[in-house]
Amino acid sequence: MDILQYFIVSFIVVLLAQIIMSVIYKDVEKKDKGFVFVYYKLTYRRRFIRALWTAPLLFLFYFAIYWFGDLSITEFKIIGVILLLLVVLDISYNYKKWKRQEKIW
Numbered sequence: 395m396d397i398l399q400y401f402i403v404s405f406i407v408v409l410l411a412q413i414i415m416s417v418i419y420k421d422v423e424k425k426d427k428g429f430v431f432v433y434y435k436l437t438y439r440r441r442f443i444r445a446l447w448t449a450p451l452l453f454l455f456y457f458a459i460y461w462f463g464d465l466s467i468t469e470f471k472i473i474g475v476i477l478l479l480l481v482v483l484d485i486s487y488n489y490k491k492w493k494r495q496e497k498i499w
Contacts, residue, residue, distance in 0.1 A: 397465060401473075438492035445485045452477055 419434035426437045436444065456477055460470055 397463075397469065438488050438495050442485065442488040442492050445481070445488055449481050449485070452481060 415432075415434050419432065422435055424437040425435055426440055430436055430440070433441065433444070456474060459465070459473060463470075465473070
């Protein structure tokens with residue numbers, strides 16, 4: 395059960411950082427060309443593309459957890475479902491926002 399405490403604390407820290415960054419970059423002009431390191435400066439089209447090419451990296455991370463982690467099968471399945479759900483939600487959200495933004499322009 396100790397591993398779940400680490401995930402909960404990590405989740406809270408990442409959530410707080412995400413809220414702070416989204417407030418800071420709310421009215422900043424979004425870039426659609428060139429390299430941008432900060433996720434919040436990207437347009438939804440670029441966010442969608444970034445989500446697509448980082449999804450395989452996330453699955454490599456998942457298999458690294460399986461290989462090196464000391465988790466039960468149940469914990470491993472829970473982490474897998476959560477990661478899959480997050481990837482699907484992120485990709486679908488950015489795609490819908492990109493298409494909606496494309497109609498406005």
